[in-house]
Amino acid sequence: xxxxxxxxxxxxxxxxxxxxxxxxxxxxxxxxxxxxxxxxxxxxxxxxxxxxxxxxxxxxxxxxxxxxxxxxxxxxxxxxxxxxxxxxxxxxxxxxxxxxxxxxxxxxxxxxxxxxxxxxxxxxxxxxxxxxxxxxxxxxxxxxxxxxxxxxxxxxxxxxxxxxxxxxxxxxxxxxxxxxxxxxxxxxxxxxxxxxxxxxxxxxxxxxxxxxxxxxxxxxxxxxxxxxxxxxxxxxxxxxxxxxxxxxxxxxxxxxxxxxxxxxxxxxxxxxxxxxxxxxxxxxxxxxxxxxxxxxxxxxxxxxxxxxxxxxxxxxxxxxxxxxxxxxxxxxxxxxxxxxxxxxxxxxxxxxxxxxxxxxxxxxxxxxxxxxx
Amino acid sequence: xxxxxxxxxxxxxxxxxxxxxxxxxxxxxxxxxxxxxxxxxxxxxxxxxxxxxxxxxxxxxxxxxxxxxxxxxxxxxxxxxxxxxxxxxxxxxxxxxxxxxxxxxxxxxxxxxxxxxxxxxxxxxxxxxxxxxxxxxxxxxxxxxxxxxxxxxxxxxxxxxxxxxxxxxxxxxxxxxxxxxxxxxxxxxxxxxxxxxxxxxxxxxxxxxxxxxxxxxxxxxxxxxxxxxxxxxxxxxxxxxxxxxxxxxxxxxxxxxxxxxxxxxxxxxxxxxxxxxxxxxxxxxxxxxxxxxxxxxxxxxxxxxxxxxxxxxxxxxxxxxxxxxxxxxxxxxxxxxxxxxxxxxxxxxxxxxxxxxxxxxxxxxxxxxxxxxxxxxxxxxxxxxxxxxxxxxxxxxxxxxxxxxxxxxxxxxxxxxxxxxxxxxxxxxxxxxxxxxxxxxxxxxxxxxxxxxxxxxxxxxxxxxxxxxxxxxxxxxxxxxxxxxxxxxxxxxxxxxxxxxxxxxxxxxxxxxxxxxx
Numbered sequence: 001x002x003x004x005x006x007x008x009x010x011x012x013x014x015x016x017x018x019x020x021x022x023x024x025x026x027x028x029x030x031x032x033x034x035x036x037x038x039x040x041x042x043x044x045x046x047x048x049x050x051x052x053x054x055x056x057x058x059x060x061x062x063x064x065x066x067x068x069x070x071x072x073x074x075x076x077x078x079x080x081x082x083x084x085x086x087x088x089x090x091x092x093x094x095x096x097x098x099x100x101x102x103x104x105x106x107x108x109x110x111x112x113x114x115x116x117x118x119x120x121x122x123x124x125x126x127x128x129x130x131x132x133x134x135x136x137x138x139x140x141x142x143x144x145x146x147x148x149x150x151x152x153x154x155x156x157x158x159x160x161x162x163x164x165x166x167x168x169x170x171x172x173x174x175x176x177x178x179x180x181x182x183x184x185x186x187x188x189x190x191x192x193x194x195x196x197x198x199x200x201x202x203x204x205x206x207x208x209x210x211x212x213x214x215x216x217x218x219x220x221x222x223x224x225x226x227x228x229x230x231x232x233x234x235x236x237x238x239x240x241x242x243x244x245x246x247x248x249x250x251x252x253x254x255x256x257x258x259x260x261x262x263x264x265x266x267x268x269x270x271x272x273x274x275x276x277x278x279x280x281x282x283x284x285x286x287x288x289x290x291x292x293x294x295x296x297x298x299x300x301x302x303x304x305x306x307x308x309x310x311x312x313x314x315x316x317x318x319x320x321x322x323x324x325x326x327x328x329x330x331x332x333x334x335x336x337x338x339x340x341x342x343x344x345x346x347x348x349x350x351x352x353x354x355x356x357x358x359x360x361x362x363x364x365x366x367x368x369x370x371x372x373x
Numbered sequence: 374x375x376x377x378x379x380x381x382x383x384x385x386x387x388x389x390x391x392x393x394x395x396x397x398x399x400x401x402x403x404x405x406x407x408x409x410x411x412x413x414x415x416x417x418x419x420x421x422x423x424x425x426x427x428x429x430x431x432x433x434x435x436x437x438x439x440x441x442x443x444x445x446x447x448x449x450x451x452x453x454x455x456x457x458x459x460x461x462x463x464x465x466x467x468x469x470x471x472x473x474x475x476x477x478x479x480x481x482x483x484x485x486x487x488x489x490x491x492x493x494x495x496x497x498x499x500x501x502x503x504x505x506x507x508x509x510x511x512x513x514x515x516x517x518x519x520x521x522x523x524x525x526x527x528x529x530x531x532x533x534x535x536x537x538x539x540x541x542x543x544x545x546x547x548x549x550x551x552x553x554x555x556x557x558x559x560x561x562x563x564x565x566x567x568x569x570x571x572x573x574x575x576x577x578x579x580x581x582x583x584x585x586x587x588x589x590x591x592x593x594x595x596x597x598x599x600x601x602x603x604x605x606x607x608x609x610x611x612x613x614x615x616x617x618x619x620x621x622x623x624x625x626x627x628x629x630x631x632x633x634x635x636x637x638x639x640x641x642x643x644x645x646x647x648x649x650x651x652x653x654x655x656x657x658x659x660x661x662x663x664x665x666x667x668x669x670x671x672x673x674x675x676x677x678x679x680x681x682x683x684x685x686x687x688x689x690x691x692x693x694x695x696x697x698x699x700x701x702x703x704x705x706x707x708x709x710x711x712x713x714x715x716x717x718x719x720x721x722x723x724x725x726x727x728x729x730x731x732x733x734x735x736x737x738x739x740x741x742x743x744x745x746x747x748x749x750x751x752x753x754x755x756x757x758x759x760x761x762x763x764x765x766x767x768x769x770x771x772x773x774x775x776x777x778x779x780x781x782x783x784x785x786x787x788x789x790x791x792x793x794x795x796x797x798x799x800x801x802x803x804x805x806x807x808x809x810x811x812x813x814x815x816x817x818x819x820x821x822x823x824x825x826x827x828x829x830x831x832x833x834x835x836x837x838x839x840x841x842x843x844x845x846x847x848x849x850x851x852x853x854x855x856x857x858x859x860x861x862x863x864x865x866x867x868x869x870x871x872x873x874x875x876x877x878x879x880x881x882x883x884x885x886x887x888x889x890x891x
Contacts, residue, residue: 014435024646029435033533036438038646067411074415079439079668081416112414112675129618130536189639192631224633240632281620293654294627322620327529327536329652340537344544349551 015086015347016078017338018070019121020103022053023145024288026335027073029080030088030342034328035335037077043068059098067106074111082111086351088342090334093120104363108354117341117351124337125286128326144250144260144289149183151249152191155242163235171236182230190226190238193247193294196301202245247292251302257311261302269315281322288331296323383706385699386868388412390757395706398699399681401674402845405863407699413672413681420666421688424453428688429666440663443520447501448644448659454499456519457507461494499661511657525660527650535616671695702843703867704728704736704783709818710887711873713880716830719768719822722873723887728783728815737840738779738819740768744838756838756868763870765825767835769808779808779819786815811886818887823873833873840866 019026020041028035042051043065052065074082087107091100100118107113156178160171178186194202223240230236253259264283268276285296303321306312326333341347352363384392387409399408420434421427422441429437445454496515499522500507508522509515516522527533638656645652647662672682683695710723728734741758769779782800801812811818823835844862 031537033527033530034650036649038649071415075417075668075670079417079420079434079666083414083416110411127540128536130539130616185641188642188645189636190634192627195627223631226634226636228636283620291652293631297624297626300624323624324618325621326618327532329650331652332649336533340540343537344540346544346547 013085015088015342016074016080017088017090017335017342018073019090019332019335019338021092023051024331025069025073026090026332027078028335028339029078030086030339030347032339033336035332035339038332039073039077041069043072056096056099059102062099063102063106066102067110070106070111082113084112084114086342086347087111087113087116088119088338088347088351089116090119090121090124090338093122101363104352104357108352108357113354115348115351115353116357117347119338119341121334121337124334124341125284125326127337127340128328128333129282129284129324144287145184145187147249148187148191148246148289149180152183152186152242152246153178155246156236156238159239159242161237163237165233178230186228186238187246187292190228190243191246191292192223192243193250193292193298194223194244195294196298196305198244199248199251199298202248247295250289251298259302261299261306264299264303265306265312265316268318269312276316276318280318280320282324283321284324284326284333286326286330286333290330382708382872382874384870384872385703386756386870392762392870395699395703398703399672399674400697400699400702400843401677401679401681402697402702402843403677403679404674405843405845405861405865406674406676407703407867408674408681410672412675414675415670415672417668418671418684419686419688420668422664423667424664426688428686434666439666441666442663444664445499445520445522445661446647446664447504447506448647448662449506449656450501450504451643451647452501452503453664454661455502456497457500458495458497459515461496506659508661511659522661524663525648525651529650700729702730704730704734704839704841706839706869706871708871708873708881710881710883711823711878714825714833714873714876714878716825716828716876719824722821722823723810723818723883724821724871725816725818726781726783727786729786731785732844733785734783734841736781736783738769738781739838739840741766741836741838756866758836758868763826763834763836764830765823765833765835765873767837767871768822768824769819769837779805781809781817781819783817784815810889825876830876832875834870835873836868836870838866838868840864 015030017028017030017035019035023041024038025041026035026038028037040049040051041053042049044050045065050065052062052069056062074080089103089107104116107116157172162169162171162174162176164174223244225240226238226243228236228238251259251261253262268279271279285299290296300321300323304319307316307319326336328336341350357363380394380396383394385395385398385407386392387398388404388406389409389412391409391411393409397409399413400406401408417431419428420431420439421429422444424444425441427441427443446452447454494517496517497519498508498513498515513522640653640656640659644659645654648660651658651660653659669684669686669688671680671684673679674681680695681697682693684690684693705727707725707727708722709725712720712722714720726736741760741763744756744758781804784800804812808819809817810820821837823833825833842862842864846861
């Protein structure tokens, strides 16, 4: 069955689907069940890897790098001719308009794609669920990863020690600034989202000071330490507390009293009264950060806890929440939606046609059949 | 020749206005224009495995998801995996023991020896020669045939197809409805409805054909869908409802293993993303990755759609069918010598010009001032000079000669052995000795002066314009009218900028053969 569909969708003119994210870009062909590649959104500039969206102010530079990046996607990763091929771009709804215009220009003029469709990432993700009437979408924000990276660096400075050239030193003494890549690796390999109960104990007792931590070790089993080698002669000793608390940044309420959980509840409060129940029963959480071990479990307990707290107690009668699991890994769910979209016959009526764009140069905000055509 | 590897010192203007080093430019012999990589469009010519050079037809390669079936990459480090053979006898002795690196190496050495002694059944496994990972690490059974490793299946495939089918039906329905709107608004609406049973005039063929197409995709609902097209109201039940996604019953809490984890057992982001569908968290989940194809591309001029670069379609041949790099048509200019810079006077520099083409070339060199003063002559594409780019003034005459246009001739690029010193004499007589200070075969050295615009200049960038004739290929067949070779030759001009570097840079050492010229 699947091979038959593959051969059907494998013609030269299959449209391609690209989801350009802040950190990683997913690319592949429409109508296939997973992207071909997930690659970092970066290009080599003077033999150094450079993230494309790090510097957004210079449009000329951004254009150059994006063109180079898209060329790489076409010819290195998915090996497809760009000419007269339809393109589906999955974009976040908060993408700045100038980047959207830039992408349109690059795809339609530079790469001569026959048409280009933008799909909002949240809408795309609901495609993967079948016919759920309503669903709350929650995308772990593009900056969540960055926030965790920052927190790891900060926590490491407080707690970690380093063995360099056989000598043991405190992390903050050697004034080490870790690369984003290393921080990401620490996040991916060492960190986890600790269960709600444990986080509560941490928050109450302020276990951050080492003396108290030692005292508490008898009653409270802390997470194990990890020795993380950075370069050949340097090892960072990451205490369990760093691994556990790094992701707390997602659930701590900031000065406005916002965290991921409160944002979700707020959106429930703002929705109409009669659909809240349905929304709460159909929550879909997507994004790479949601793949952290223990994330969903923690979020659920956090939501239940907050729903019973005075701020939401009166506003919201809902006390239970249900989640969906999409047919794919969480970090490419939005791409999957784009893949569905790109495989349909109606794609043409929903996209910007190259000839039209060359004629009038208009990039509409929404693609209804009439306006785009 | 200090700039031998610093190709970005001297840049040529592409027809689109950007400046690029000569070796990154192409030359279209149909438009007779310089083209950079933004001005050409790429086309995949052949896809092949970089390891075994298997060359596949496009549709076949796409079918296999651009991956080789025989070659594998290490999921751990990305290196190519090597197939190792061992015989079953030694295998059964060893599989019971845990396979460590040490065991493995002794195993492979014994297997070779015992293989010669007793020709028993061979089995194969994959190992990485770089990081010592092997398929035995993840407890995969050894294979009886070479490289018959199965691809890992995507567990979500079926669900995906189910959903896709459903969405295709909805899309079809939407399209049908739109089409019907078109018909009913036109005058033929009545006709359509009355003649639906006997389609006398073939008006309905597109509609019925589409409904047949719908029927083939939805075998259970063929009759209803047919009715849906003929009656005014589409029937809702004509589509298969996929199983709706149900909310998770239980949420798996954090596994206890995370509290005391072994760092060496966790996969890195790169390892996870290299198998997109599975994304294993632990190293046990790693699986050999089929090698991804690479491709050869031909390049086409966007303007006239002719190829500027076309490789041979076989992956093993490195030759080109068509190879129109700008290098082969336009003389190559390099910095040979510059003195210690003095921003107040004219600094004498030496540039070398090499003719890489197969034909003799007559070059006309002009300063930027000439171009700005005289404008363009007829028949030559105009050159736009952005003076903000340049921080210094380049002059060929040293300021005392009124004849500003410099014309030099260059030999064709031929093998050194076929020539002798007499070969150059003919041209050397015509040379302006103050200008061309050295000459050998297809290469000359010219003297020029560079004066920074003002004292604040930090980085010296100077430019000049070069003019010569190129012979192109006419798009019209030349065999009919061989008497018109002039038609497709044209004089073209190039704006060349030279980045001499920072003003603090010390002088380059002067080659001994240039000393008398200066």
